[in-house]
Amino acid sequence: MSNRYEIIIYWSERDDVYIAEVPELPGCQADGKSYQEAVSNAEVIIGEWIETARELGREIPQPKGRLMFA
Structure with a gap:
């Protein structure tokens, strides 16, 4: 089940890392x-x-599944 959650990934200039958020959790x-x-x-x-x-x-x-739209 865990691999079915939407993961939003973006670059954080401030932290100098990619951030991966799971909005449903x-x-x-x-x-x-x-x-x-x-x-x-x-x-x-x-x-x-x-x-x-x-x-x-x-x-x-x-x-x-997909919550956001590009």
Whole structure:
């Protein structure tokens, strides 16, 4: 399920890294020096976000797919 969440990736001049945000999971974001590293880190963080939500008995949103339009 974790690979179905939308990930928004952008470059942060201030931090000098790519930022990967997962809008369907509040507060879920990662970064990386490369685009690929940001995506990889986001996949790990999504899994950890879901695991923590389960441990705390919180609702886990179902992935909705594409949320934003370019």
